[in-house]
Amino acid sequence: MTLAKSTLSDAAALRHLKALVAQPSVFTASDYTRITDYCETVLRRTGARCHRIASARPGRAGLFVSLGPEGPGGVMLSGHLDVVPVDGQPWAGDPFSLSLRDGRAYGRGAADMKGFVACALAAFEAAAGTTLAAPLKLVLSFDEEAGCLGIAEMLPHLVPSIGLADLCIVGEPTEMKLVTGHKGKASYRVDCHGGSGHSALSPTLPSALHMAADIIGILRRIQTELTSAESPAPGYAVPCSTLHAGVLSGGVALNMVPERATLECEIRYLPQSGLDDTEGRLLGGIAALADRNREDFARDDIGIEVTRTSHYPGLDTALSVALRDYLLRLGGESVAGAVDFGTEAGYLAELGMPVVICGPGRIAQAHQPDEFVALDQLSKCSAMLDRLVDSLAAGPPRHPRSAVTPRGAPGGRWWPGAARIL
Template identity: 45%
Template sequence: MTTLDILERLIAFPTVSRDPNRELIAYARDLLAAHGIESQIIATPDGRKANLFATIGPTDKPGVMLSGHTDVVPVEGQAWSSDPFRLRVTDGRAYGRGAADMKGFVASMLALAGRAAGRTLATPLHLALSHDEEVGCVGVRSLIERLETAPIRPLMCIVGEPTLLRIATGHKGKLAARATCCGVEGHSALAPKALNAIHLACDFVGVLREHQDRIAEEGTRDPDYEVPFTTLHAGVIAGGTALNIVPNRCTVDFEIRNIAEDDASQILDRLMDDAARLVQRSRGAFPEADIAFEVVNTYPGLATPSDAPIVAFVRRLIEDPSTFKVAFGTEGGLFDGRLSIPTIICGPGSMDQGHKPDEYIALDQLAACDRMMDRLLDQLAP
């Protein structure tokens, strides 16, 4: 099967992160099995989702791992011009949810597996498919736990997120947290006698913005990033039940995306200190006042040196030798940080098309990715 044929099948699986991915994983397993390739399936405890790991070639030595995620972001509220879960090919583009992020790469790696099965590999090829990447690189962690206890780990890893087939050597880390702001409820006609939790939450968001402004003006910078400094962002605020009730609870979901030189936990500590000072202002009249923090998810950044052997290796596979860093996170930081597997990010398409209506990948990018895969195969089977 061609890469485009496989991509058509992959797009048809509506693997939004909140939904199962088992049908897609079963398809990939069967496709590999048809070439005599055995897969390890690592399922979640409830069985709704799974990762896949497969090795082609010798099993007594480390090889090159290709990693891709199988989940996609939702389509609700987006104005698609065609069914997002049915591949549409026109004007040199393949449209569908996940075409760029990142089923195009997954299709190319599965097509490569068929070609690799017919060659004698001196160095093994590892294939890794994960779930729930879009919600914080959650699913890949069980695969990492499996690899931690494996007798042999991959020698290096290529994460195929869309980079227009340029080598990305790094991305920021991420800490996602929730601030729960506690006030005192009351009738809105007597609002000054209550403590409005939404107002307290807004005060905290003000603190968040002050920290962001300070970092942007005075913090460490990494010019390889489009936004060259650590960013703080409030994404969701939830509180209140009725207009005539002063709310006693409000939550703020926020994130810290840190460059390698900044420690996200230290930034969080400073935010918590300032939040405690905010609360202290109200504690005399309202002892119940509080802002409590919970870290919801975190993953490390990736900072592979530009002169690392993996960079030189991948440069032999692609047409553009330049390197850069991407704004979005990947499982690459976990592979590098937890398993010490040198990792870069390189895949077809552009994230400019990701997460949008009428997401697409250019057909010439798919073809270039297939050429990269063929060069990789030649390196593994000299």
């Protein structure tokens, strides 16, 4: 890789980042396919084979892309095109207009994760004039911020379109450190159905809000049990699986017993523990609570419904020495181990590919007002991807897949949407 090539890649990445940030691809928007259109146009100009995957939810689309030899193998890059809202945040300028100052690029998604996507587009442009001995691949997803819904919907089309790779790099912001693990997460909506009446008679009526409060108690009890029972997992700020209640709503007036209440909660689980046991304990506790209330109040119309609204698997990739050295030669800063935030990497690992997370920027900047990525981080990412293109021109990555053990969440289950489970 020459200095001139690196400079060209940096300029191209900034040009693409400006265009990507200008697209307000907020995951709650009714339609943000224009950002997919932009990426597809850029990639088709390079000669890459683009497979557009339209979502069943209107206004969303992703891409599977391959350049070079057809079929399995090579290296896959992966990123998401959606961002979180800016409503109510005190931005110093327009969040959808890239601003350069003090060695930083400011804009919504600059760190999470349009900076990496911009570098990936520049890498494909650089590879267009190169004869690749192994394919360069790219996955661009949607609705990651909604709970990785997009990648779950896209995955059945990956193997038939571009095939698996020998290595997948998910470019979430890690300051270019190599990350090999994170927890999985399942989110739930719990709808409690009780009975209404005057609050003066509250002891005789099944309060939906009281049932929801009891479910919070079940969450806390299971958390206490997990904290003492699970073996601490190194690398995590909280080294065990966690349960959390985030939203509780119900009731109309203080002097009325609420007939309806809704609780939103989550489980973040260690990959080695899996989801099944913790979820089973939660559902068992909720079912027993509903039975007790029906018995205590002698009413069959009391009920609790649980809907799993989203899920993504955890990641636990065991790097071989050969793969670690290969990634460090490309430009990975160091092996950081695990992170506490979630990504789409667990889904990709479940397909049988070794997956690492490595991208420009700091996760602390993600979702914040005045979100930014340091320009030197973009430069390091561009240089890494330039070296990757050079390595693919020389031949397939020199690390046999058998030397790597990808371990996603047990069970290999995909939940592309909400599903009632109790």
